[in-house]
Amino acid sequence: MSNNALPLSAVELGRIDAWWRAANYLSVGQIYLLDNPLLKAPLCLEHIKPRLLGHWGTTPGLNFIYAHMNRVIRRDDLDMIYLAGPGHGGPALVASTWLEGSYSEFYPNVSRDEEGMRRLFRQFSFPGGIPSHVAPETPGSIHEGGELGYALVHAYGAVFDNPELIACCVVGDGEAETGPLAAAWHSNKFLNPVTDGAVLPILHLNGYKIANPAVLARISHEELEQLFRGYGYTPYFVAGDDPAQMHQDMAAAVDAVVAEIRTIQRTARAGGSDPLRPRWPMIILRSPKGWTGPRSVDGKQTEGSWRSHQVPLSDMASKPEHVRLLQDWMESYRPGELFDAAGAPVAEIAALAPVGERRMGANPHANGGLRLRELRLPDYRDYAVAVARPGQDDAEATRVLGSFLRDVIVHNPDNFRVFGPDETASNRLGALFEVTDRAWMAERLEGDDHLAPDGRVMEVLSEHLCQGWLEGYLLTGRHGFFSCYEAFIHIIDSMFNQHAKWLKVTSREIPWRRPIASLNYLLTSHVWRQDHNGFSHQDPGFIDHVVNKKADIIRVYLPPDANTLLAVADHCLRSRNDINVIVAGKQPAPQWLSMDAAVKHCSTGIGIWEWASNDWQNGGGEAGVDQASEPDIVMACCGDVPTLETLAAVALLRELAPDLRVRVINVVDLMTLQPREEHPHGLTDKDFDALFTRDRPILFAYHGYPWLIHRLAYRRSNHANLHVRGYKEEGTTTTPFDMVVLNDLDRFHLVSDVMDRVPKMRARAPHIKQAMRDRLVEHKEYIERHGEDMPAIRDWKWPW
Incomplete structure (x- = not known):
C-alpha cells in the first residue's frame, strides 16, 4: 500500500500498536511461563514451563490482524467473526479475547488481573489446560485449527444466509498448499451478495512452514496477483516489517476492502434482479515469520526464518542464556505500558475493543446454538408409501425422501440447505428442484439446469467443500443435509473426525457452547447398487470409521425401506449435537412396513x-x-x-x-x-x-x-x-x-x-x-x- 495517505491518527496508531504488543506479550507468556506473569522479578528457570509447546511463528501476524479488525468493527459497527486457519495459532486468539474481556466472561477464574494472567499462561498446552490451536474452548471460534485446509470453506459456510455477517478468515501459507483450501477459493462463485454475508480472506504469507518455504511465498508478486485475480478476487497487498508503516498500510487496506464489500452488497441489494457475480476483495499480508521475536538464537537467524515456527528458545535448563533472551524478548513489548499495577489492560488498549456482542470472542454467530431456530418440519407421515402387504410393491426410498426435503426447504427458506457433490438428481432427490435451484453465481448459459443465485441446493464436485460449507452453516446456527455416494464420502474422513471431536468437546466439556443442529449424512448409491459402476464405487467402510468416535456423538441408521427412511430423517433433523449417518438405497426396492409399523420399528x-x-x-x-x-x-x-x-x-x-x-x-x-x-x-x-x-x-x-x-x-x-x-x-x-x-x-x-x-x-x-x-x-x-x-x-x- 502507498504511504502517501495515513489512515491512522497518532492516537489510533498508538492504540493498535499497544494492543498488538500486549497480545504478543500474552502469547509469548502462554508458550513459556508458569509464573511471574508481569516480570516483577527477573525470570528464572522456576518461572518457565518444563515442557515448551506451542507455535510462535504465525502468532504475531494473527494478533496484528485481530487488532486491525477491532478498529473497523468498532468504527463501523460491523458484525464480524474471526477464523484462524494457520495451525496452532491458539495463543493469539486466547490473548486477544482475554484483552477484550470475553475470555474472562466465559472463564471467570481467568480474570483480567495478575492472577488471571498467571492462570492464562499456565493453562496453555499444559495438563488439565487448553490446546495449542484455536479449539472449541476458544471464545469466538468455529474453526478447529488442529488440521489445515478448512478455514476458508468454514468461513463461506458461516456467511450463507447471514447477510450482515463478515467472516474474517486468515489463511496460512502452509494451509494454502492443501487441496481443500485450493478448492475453497471457488466458494465465491456460490456467494449471493443479496442474501449472504461476506468473507474477507487474508492470505498471510510469512514465508515458511515447519522447515520448508511456502509455495505461495516463493512466487513473484505478478504471478501471485494473477493467481488470485484468476480466482475472482481483487487482492490488496500489505508487506513489510516496520510496525508503524505496516499498521498504516494494513489500516488502509482494511478500510478499502470493507468499503468495497459494503458497495458490492449495497449495489446488489438495490438491484431488483439477478445480481452479477462481484469480484470480492481480499488481502495478501506478507510479514516475517516470528515477527517481533528474537532475531537470532545461538548465532542462527530466527525471526523471518523457519526456526521461529514453534518455540524459538528452548533447552532452558541446559542453556541459561536462553532465559535471559526470553526476558529481553518479553520486555521488548514494554509490558509496563500495557498493563496496570493489578495486571489489567490499560485504558488505551480497552479503547480499541468493540463492545458486547460486537467483540469477536463474544459474537453469537460463533456460538451457533444461541441463534438456532427450530426447523418447521412437515409431517413426514404425509409422504408415506402405502404398504398393504409387506414386499408386494417397489419404491425408490430416496425419491420419497426428496419430496419431504422439498417441503422442509419451503417451510425454512433461510436456514436450511441441502449439500452434495453434483449428485442431488442422481441420488433421486430431484423433487427439491420443484421449489428451488442450485446456488450459482458464475456464468449461466441457455440450457443450464436449475441454476440461480438464490438456490438452496449447494452442489460442487468437491466433497471437501460440501462438508466444510455445511459445518460452517451448522456451527453458526442453521440446519442442513449432505447426500453423497457411499464410496466417496471417505474423501472427508478427516473432516468428519475434526467435527466429531469438536462436538465431543463442546457437548460434554464446555457448558457455554450451546447445542447446534446435527450433521446429517445420507449415503446412497451404495455398495450393493453400484454394480454398473464397478469395484471403484463399492465401499461401505465409512460406517466403520464413524463408529470409532465417541458414542455420545455418533448415530448410524440403515432404514430398509422408504417409510423407515422418512421416520429416521425426521428424527435426525430434530436432533442436536449428533452426527447422523443414514444409509439408504435409491433404486426401486420392496417396501416392507406401513407408516404406522415403520414409526414403531424406528422408535426402538x-x-x-x-x-x-x-x-x-x-x-x-x-x-x-x-x-x-x-x-x-x-x-x-x-x-x-x-x-x-x-x-x-x-x-x-x-x-x-x-x-x-x-x-x-x-x-x-x-x-x-x-x-x-x-x-x-x-x-x-x-x-x-x-x-x-x-x-x-x-x-x-x-x-x-x-x-x-x-x-x-x-x-x-x-x-x-x-x-x-x-x-x-x-x-x-x-x-x-x-x-x-x-x-x-x-x-x-x-x-x-x-x-x-x-x-x-x-x-x-x-x-x-x-x-x-x-x-x-x-x-x-x-x-x-x-x-x-x-x-x-x-x-x-x-x-x-
Whole structure:
C-alpha cells in the first residue's frame, strides 16, 4: 500500500500498536511461563514451563490482524467473526479475547488481573489446560485449527444466509498448499451478495512452514496477483516489517476492502434482479515469520526464518542464556505500558475493543446454538408409501425422501440447505428442484439446469467443500443435509473426525457452547447398487470409521425401506449435537412396513418382524419367553439389500424346511447392538438376549464389513453363535444380484449357512445345500448369457 495517505491518527496508531504488543506479550507468556506473569522479578528457570509447546511463528501476524479488525468493527459497527486457519495459532486468539474481556466472561477464574494472567499462561498446552490451536474452548471460534485446509470453506459456510455477517478468515501459507483450501477459493462463485454475508480472506504469507518455504511465498508478486485475480478476487497487498508503516498500510487496506464489500452488497441489494457475480476483495499480508521475536538464537537467524515456527528458545535448563533472551524478548513489548499495577489492560488498549456482542470472542454467530431456530418440519407421515402387504410393491426410498426435503426447504427458506457433490438428481432427490435451484453465481448459459443465485441446493464436485460449507452453516446456527455416494464420502474422513471431536468437546466439556443442529449424512448409491459402476464405487467402510468416535456423538441408521427412511430423517433433523449417518438405497426396492409399523420399528431401532417369523407358532408362550417357542435360528438383517436377501432366504426355508422355526430381526439403528453402557441407544443385555436368545444360532446379514457387527456385539452372551455375512471386498461390474453372490450375502448362501448351523437340519442339509449350489450355477450361467438377473430374482415378491 502507498504511504502517501495515513489512515491512522497518532492516537489510533498508538492504540493498535499497544494492543498488538500486549497480545504478543500474552502469547509469548502462554508458550513459556508458569509464573511471574508481569516480570516483577527477573525470570528464572522456576518461572518457565518444563515442557515448551506451542507455535510462535504465525502468532504475531494473527494478533496484528485481530487488532486491525477491532478498529473497523468498532468504527463501523460491523458484525464480524474471526477464523484462524494457520495451525496452532491458539495463543493469539486466547490473548486477544482475554484483552477484550470475553475470555474472562466465559472463564471467570481467568480474570483480567495478575492472577488471571498467571492462570492464562499456565493453562496453555499444559495438563488439565487448553490446546495449542484455536479449539472449541476458544471464545469466538468455529474453526478447529488442529488440521489445515478448512478455514476458508468454514468461513463461506458461516456467511450463507447471514447477510450482515463478515467472516474474517486468515489463511496460512502452509494451509494454502492443501487441496481443500485450493478448492475453497471457488466458494465465491456460490456467494449471493443479496442474501449472504461476506468473507474477507487474508492470505498471510510469512514465508515458511515447519522447515520448508511456502509455495505461495516463493512466487513473484505478478504471478501471485494473477493467481488470485484468476480466482475472482481483487487482492490488496500489505508487506513489510516496520510496525508503524505496516499498521498504516494494513489500516488502509482494511478500510478499502470493507468499503468495497459494503458497495458490492449495497449495489446488489438495490438491484431488483439477478445480481452479477462481484469480484470480492481480499488481502495478501506478507510479514516475517516470528515477527517481533528474537532475531537470532545461538548465532542462527530466527525471526523471518523457519526456526521461529514453534518455540524459538528452548533447552532452558541446559542453556541459561536462553532465559535471559526470553526476558529481553518479553520486555521488548514494554509490558509496563500495557498493563496496570493489578495486571489489567490499560485504558488505551480497552479503547480499541468493540463492545458486547460486537467483540469477536463474544459474537453469537460463533456460538451457533444461541441463534438456532427450530426447523418447521412437515409431517413426514404425509409422504408415506402405502404398504398393504409387506414386499408386494417397489419404491425408490430416496425419491420419497426428496419430496419431504422439498417441503422442509419451503417451510425454512433461510436456514436450511441441502449439500452434495453434483449428485442431488442422481441420488433421486430431484423433487427439491420443484421449489428451488442450485446456488450459482458464475456464468449461466441457455440450457443450464436449475441454476440461480438464490438456490438452496449447494452442489460442487468437491466433497471437501460440501462438508466444510455445511459445518460452517451448522456451527453458526442453521440446519442442513449432505447426500453423497457411499464410496466417496471417505474423501472427508478427516473432516468428519475434526467435527466429531469438536462436538465431543463442546457437548460434554464446555457448558457455554450451546447445542447446534446435527450433521446429517445420507449415503446412497451404495455398495450393493453400484454394480454398473464397478469395484471403484463399492465401499461401505465409512460406517466403520464413524463408529470409532465417541458414542455420545455418533448415530448410524440403515432404514430398509422408504417409510423407515422418512421416520429416521425426521428424527435426525430434530436432533442436536449428533452426527447422523443414514444409509439408504435409491433404486426401486420392496417396501416392507406401513407408516404406522415403520414409526414403531424406528422408535426402538430394532425389532422382530412377526409377519416374517414363524417361531411364535410353535410354542405355548410369548416368543423369547417360553423355551418351547425359542427359534431354531435367528435371521437378523441390517440394510435394505441384506433385508431383501434375508427375507428371500426365509421364504426358501419355509418352502424347503417348513418345520424350521425362524425368527427375523431387522436392525435400523446400528448402535442398538452395542451394550447400553457403551452407547445411549444400546440395548440392555436383558433386551438383547430376549431378541437374539442366549444360545441359538444367529445369522446376521449386514450392509457393510462383517467384522463391525462382531465388534459391536462381542460382549453379548450369545456372541459365540453369531455368524455375519456382509461385504468382503469382492466387487466388479456385474448385475445387482451377482454383487451379493460375490460376497456370499445372497439368499442361497444364507440358506446354506442355516443348514450348517441348525442341528435338527443335519439330515436334510446336504440335499438343501446341493439345491442352493444348483441355483447359484443357474444364476451364473444366466447373467453371462443375458447380461441381467434371472426373472425369478428380479421379480421376487414376499409370498405371504
